[in-house]
Amino acid sequence: MKSQALQELVKKIFGDEKTRLQFESNPDSVLAQFNLSEQEKKAVMSTHAKLGLVSGDSQQLEAVMHDTNTWSAT
Amino acid sequence: MIASRSYLTMWRERQIKLLKDEIEAVLASLTGEASLFELAKESLSKVRGLAAETEHDRPWSLLSLIVCEAISGRYEHALPAAAALELFRASAEVFDDIEDGDNPDSIVARYGSAVATNVATTHLILAERAIARLKQRGVADCMVIRIMDTINSYYTVSCAGQHLDLSLNQKMAVSEDVYLKITKMKSSSTLECACCVGALLGGANQELVDKFALFGQNLGMASQIANDIQGIIHGNDIAKNKATLPIIYALTQADGEARNRLQLAFRKQPAPMNDYAPIRDLLFLTGAIHYSTIKMELYKQRALDILFNAELAEASIERLRLFLE
Numbered sequence: 345m346k347s348q349a350l351q352e353l354v355k356k357i358f359g360d361e362k363t364r365l366q367f368e369s370n371p372d373s374v375l376a377q378f379n380l381s382e383q384e385k386k387a388v389m390s391t392h393a394k395l396g397l398v399s400g401d402s403q404q405l406e407a408v409m410h411d412t413n414t415w416s417a418t
Numbered sequence: 419m420i421a422s423r424s425y426l427t428m429w430r431e432r433q434i435k436l437l438k439d440e441i442e443a444v445l446a447s448l449t450g451e452a453s454l455f456e457l458a459k460e461s462l463s464k465v466r467g468l469a470a471e472t473e474h475d476r477p478w479s480l481l482s483l484i485v486c487e488a489i490s491g492r493y494e495h496a497l498p499a500a501a502a503l504e505l506f507r508a509s510a511e512v513f514d515d516i517e518d519g520d521n522p523d524s525i526v527a528r529y530g531s532a533v534a535t536n537v538a539t540t541h542l543i544l545a546e547r548a549i550a551r552l553k554q555r556g557v558a559d560c561m562v563i564r565i566m567d568t569i570n571s572y573y574t575v576s577c578a579g580q581h582l583d584l585s586l587n588q589k590m591a592v593s594e595d596v597y598l599k600i601t602k603m604k605s606s607s608t609l610e611c612a613c614c615v616g617a618l619l620g621g622a623n624q625e626l627v628d629k630f631a632l633f634g635q636n637l638g639m640a641s642q643i644a645n646d647i648q649g650i651i652h653g654n655d656i657a658k659n660k661a662t663l664p665i666i667y668a669l670t671q672a673d674g675e676a677r678n679r680l681q682l683a684f685r686k687q688p689a690p691m692n693d694y695a696p697i698r699d700l701l702f703l704t705g706a707i708h709y710s711t712i713k714m715e716l717y718k719q720r721a722l723d724i725l726f727n728a729e730l731a732e733a734s735i736e737r738l739r740l741f742l743e
Contacts, residue, residue, distance in 0.1 A: 347713075347716075350709070350712060350713070350716075351667070351670075351671055351709065354667075354671075354705040354708055354709040354712070355671050355705065357705065357708075358703070358704060358705030358708065359673070359705075383716060383719050383720060383723070384712075384716060386715075386719055387712050387713075387715035387716035387718075387719050388712055388715075390715045390719070391708070391711050391712045391715050395708075395711065397708060398702065398705075398707045398708040398711055
């Protein structure tokens, strides 16, 4: 299912420097501004804990993706 | 910890060996036709049914067996169904190569569409024969029919998803909702199927069968999104102008110059791209990769929650958690 709030959150973090800095120092305060479900908040924080803000083609990201290699996908 | 890892490796190697033996027993009816036998075996190696799995790979081919064992504590009677699922997957791979025409190593590229179609059809027939072998493992006739109907139902959905995907005009703006619908039908339905079949053969009640099916569906969605992200990192999906989740996000959410560049690349450009690096960088900068990673985590989180729920119903979920770590 599509999540409007999740799209808005990511757009704000990547499009607004002030929000980006706020998210890096206090992610909860930014999350509170969006109507996210508890699972969405968990997913955001889990991604942040593993990868930070994914803004570069990092080897860390590739390693994480490799771990979720596919069977179903073609 | 070391003992635990070693135990897990031994358990997995045993299941893989038994599955390979089962697949080879099904393929044995082709030994009179050496060429067809080799081609059928080759495509099974590509979907892992007969491939060597390393310690770091997720044992996707064992998913139905692991679900079955999680519920009932045994799995040997489910081996023919796991073999059938591998044969269905192999068939889908060969048909995909025929439809996409973009894999130079594929059977269709090397032998032509007539031979490839026959190989894929052979996989389908052998898959049905594999299901019938459940009877030799003591599975009741009514359950054999139920398994056959379940697998065929899920693969009908998968074919419908593939049709929907093929029907979309490449220049058409695909929404996230449509993308998720296609992914659910075309890709995650196969993992949902594996979990459902495993649960049925484990003797689960309908409520638990539904839980495991939903677990498989969420696992499949996460897996496909991971594949999408890899397609951006390695550039192959950009080069093919493929509308995957990161690209759909960027096309709908990016503003200004970034949006213009993406629209030019994906909606107006007549030919596949050779230099994908600038577009890949743009997908990172707009947050498209970040958004997709969060969505992947979200589906994994849902799958994990369902597993905990299944654990409350006394299923042993330890090995299934390996798929989410």
